[in-house]
Amino acid sequence: MGDCHYLDGNVKAEKMFKMTQELVRILGIDLARLRLEWVSSAEGGRFAEIAREFTEQIKSLGPSSLKQAA
Amino acid sequence: MTAIADLINTTKTYYCLDCGVCTGSCPVSRVFPEFSPRQIIERSLYDLEELSDHTIWSCLTCAQCSVRCPADINFPEFIRLMREQAHFVGFDGVPAHNGMLQTIMSIQTKDVQQNRLFWIEDGKTKETGDVFYFVGCRPYFDIIFRDIDAGSITGAQNVLKILNACGVEPVVSNNERCCGHDALWNGNEEKFKQLARLNLDLISSSGAKQVIFSCPEGYHTFKNFYPKYFGELDFKPVHILDFLADKLNEGVIQLEGPGEEVVTFHDPCRLGRLAGIYDAPRKILETIPGIELKEMPRSRENGICCGTSGWMNCSSCSKEIQLQRLKEAGDTGAGTIITACPKCQIHFRCAKAAFDLDIEITDLYDLVADRLKTE
Ligand code: SF4
Ligand code: SF4
Numbered sequence: 001m002g003d004c005h006y007l008d009g010n011v012k013a014e015k016m017f018k019m020t021q022e023l024v025r026i027l028g029i030d031l032a033r034l035r036l037e038w039v040s041s042a043e044g045g046r047f048a049e050i051a052r053e054f055t056e057q058i059k060s061l062g063p064s065s066l067k068q069a070a
Numbered sequence: 071m072t073a074i075a076d077l078i079n080t081t082k083t084y085y086c087l088d089c090g091v092c093t094g095s096c097p098v099s100r101v102f103p104e105f106s107p108r109q110i111i112e113r114s115l116y117d118l119e120e121l122s123d124h125t126i127w128s129c130l131t132c133a134q135c136s137v138r139c140p141a142d143i144n145f146p147e148f149i150r151l152m153r154e155q156a157h158f159v160g161f162d163g164v165p166a167h168n169g170m171l172q173t174i175m176s177i178q179t180k181d182v183q184q185n186r187l188f189w190i191e192d193g194k195t196k197e198t199g200d201v202f203y204f205v206g207c208r209p210y211f212d213i214i215f216r217d218i219d220a221g222s223i224t225g226a227q228n229v230l231k232i233l234n235a236c237g238v239e240p241v242v243s244n245n246e247r248c249c250g251h252d253a254l255w256n257g258n259e260e261k262f263k264q265l266a267r268l269n270l271d272l273i274s275s276s277g278a279k280q281v282i283f284s285c286p287e288g289y290h291t292f293k294n295f296y297p298k299y300f301g302e303l304d305f306k307p308v309h310i311l312d313f314l315a316d317k318l319n320e321g322v323i324q325l326e327g328p329g330e331e332v333v334t335f336h337d338p339c340r341l342g343r344l345a346g347i348y349d350a351p352r353k354i355l356e357t358i359p360g361i362e363l364k365e366m367p368r369s370r371e372n373g374i375c376c377g378t379s380g381w382m383n384c385s386s387c388s389k390e391i392q393l394q395r396l397k398e399a400g401d402t403g404a405g406t407i408i409t410a411c412p413k414c415q416i417h418f419r420c421a422k423a424a425f426d427l428d429i430e431i432t433d434l435y436d437l438v439a440d441r442l443k444t445e
Contacts, residue, residue, distance in 0.1 A: 022213045023174065028183040066180045 010038065032061060073121065073155040074114050081148045085141040086111045092135035092145055097374050098128055102387040107135050107145050114152075121156040127163030127383050131255055132339035132375035153257030163256060163382035167214070171381040172256065174210055178247040179264040186210075187244050189223045193230035194239045202278035202305070203233060203240035204269075204292070206285035207248055208412050218423050220416045221433070228439035229284045229310060235442055236317045241276045251287040251340075254295060255380040266296055273305055284310045284435060286341035286411045293345065309341075311350040311410060314438065318357050324443040325358045332362045333432075334404035336395070336418075337373030338411035351410055351434055358441050364402040374398075376414040377421075392421035396429055406430040408437060 004010040017036040024034055035054055039047045078084055092107040093099045099106055105125045113119035131146040139145070156162070165172050178184075186209040195203075205226050212223035233240050247269050250262035269292075273281060283289035292307040317323050335355060341347050348370045355363045368374050377391035378384040396418060399407040407429055409415055418431045 019213060019216075023170075023210065026185045026188065026209055026213070027174065027177050028185055029177075065182055066177060 005041075029064060029066070030061060033058060033064065072117070073158075074119055074152065075117070077148065077151040077155065078114055080151065081144055083111050083143055083148055084115060086115065086143055087141050088112065089140060091138050091140065092143075095134050095138050097132070097134060097377075097391050098130060098387060101390040102128060102385075105129070111143070111145070111148070121152070121159055122161055124161075126152055126156065128385075128387070130339070130375045130377070130379045132379070133343040134339075134372075134375070137343055137371055150255060150257070153255070154259050155257075157257035163380070166378065166381045166384040170214065171207075171210070171252070174207075175248045175250075175253055175261060175265065179261060179268070184244050184246075186246065187242060189226055190230065190242070191227065193227065194234050195230070195242045196239050197241060197243075198277045199239065199241045200277070200279050201233075201238050201240045202273055202276050202281045203230065203242050204249070204281050204283050204285075204288055205229075205242060205246060206283070206288045206412065208285070211412055211416060215416050215419075218416070218419045220412075220419050221436070222412050222416070225284065225412055225415070225433045225435050228433075228435045231439045232310070232314065232323070232435065232442065233282070235323050235444075236313075237322065238282075240282065241278055243272055243276065245272050247272075249285075249288040249291045250295075251291040252380045252382075254291065256382060262295075263299060266291075266299060270296065270300060270303075278305055280306050280308050282308050282310050282313060284410075286338045286345060286347075287413070290340045290345045309345065309347055309350070310435070311341075311347055311354065315350040315353045318354065325354075325438065325441040326443045327360045327441070330360045330362070331406065332364055332402075332404045333406045333408050334364050334366050334399045334402045335369070335434075336366070336376070336399065336407055336409045336414060337370055338409060338414050339373070339375045339379075341410055342370060342373050351408075354434065354438060355408065358437070364404050366398050366402055368398065376409075376411075376417040378417055379413075388417070389421055389424060392417055393425055393427075396421060396425075396427050400427070400429050404429075406432050408432050408434050410434040 021034060025031060037050050090108045096107055105128045110119060126149055129149045131149060133146050135145045189209060208222040208226045211220060215222060247265045250265035253261035253265060289307055289309045297303055335351055337348065355361055374395055377388035415431060415433055422431060
């Protein structure tokens with residue numbers, strides 16, 4: 001943390017992420033649909049790996065209830 | 071006929087006398103001269119107004135103009151209908167907080183199982199019963215506005231404490247939805263109707279005959295807009311302030327000291343001008359020993375709006391309105407400004423933090439809960 005190209009960008013991002021997590025929880029949406037990972041611009045391989053793995057995770061959860069009409 | 075000409079007929083704005091009382095009364099026009107209700111009406115009457123006019127989204131719909139209009143023109147309703155048309159063809163206001171609150175409202179139109187009752191600690195509630203407590207969006211506000219210490223959820227906890235002290239164990243529900251107030255005033259009638267339908271079904275399944283509100287917007291929306299769209303309600307919407315004033319009158323609950331305190335009361339526009347509740351909060355404040363109420367010059371029917379509404383078009387003009395209001399409150403000699411609306415609370419606390427002002431901002435329910443006499 002603090003080791004961010006945009007100074008305190010990651011500190012702000014983490015704060016925003018925690019708030020979003022709480023909102024997602026009370027909205028009744030599965031928390032597994034939300035994730036925060038730190039990847040620098042020099043870590044292309046790691047980025048691809050995380051994106052692939054997270055996509056798999058979302059696929060295995062199936063469509064969310066938000067897709068259905070009220 | 072154009073869409074605007076059509077709504078001139080619906081709202082009878084052709085009776086406008088061009089007197090300018092609306093613009094002269096408007097808190098927005100004072101800080102944002104480009105916005106003029108009189109000119110919006112005039113342009114509409116001469117077929118010069120466009121749905122793309124961005125100033126239509128700056129109106130607070132606070133009804134300061136309409137209560138003074140000699141021709142009895144309901145400008146907020148005119149604006150609401152105009153926004154509906156504008157939204158329909160793709161124009162919208164500028165959502166505050168990057169549209170987060172509008173997204174939360176949209177999600178609630180879906181089949182979601184919310185967990186919004188996390189705030190209940192030791193309060194007594196039921197799953198079905200005669201009285202429903204409609205909490206409103208406080209659980210969401212509590213999370214979003216924690217950094218300005220908005221205390222939104224404390225208000226709900228205290229309302230429950232007060233209800234329990236009055237011998238009421240209300241129904242509260244995880245399936246409650248946003249009342250749709252903001253969708254309505256954002257010009258999104260479809261979203262409003264979806265939310266309202268879900269709330270009506272929920273209340274009907276709870277068996278409640280009375281629905282208690284501590285949020286002026288929810289109360290006003292249920293009381294005045296739900297029947298317009300869905301016919302007569304099969305329950306009675308009750309504002310907690312009226313309920314509480316009655317209970318104090320009957321001696322069911324008593325309030326106590328400690329200490330002397332000078333306070334002033336800010337009439338939320340939805341509570342005062344739109345729902346007509348002016349006396350109940352004052353009666354309650356009078357009942358608290360040691361509390362002295364000093365009125366601001368602009369109070370009751372002349373009370374100024376808290377500066378932004380519908381989570382939209384929050385700007386430096388909103389901040390200016392809030393700053394002026396908090397200064398007005400401080401000038402009465404009061405150390406605390408009391409409000410009775412979770413949004414007034416958020417807007418004033420935001421301005422207090424931004425300008426580093428020295429005034430306390432308190433929700434009336436927090437004050438009452440704090441002063442409840444326990445045997
Ligand atoms: S106060 Fe009423 S009559 Fe006067 S200009 Fe405004 S809308 Fe027209
Ligand atoms: S409703 Fe309020 S903000 Fe809108 S024009 Fe009237 S006085 Fe101004």
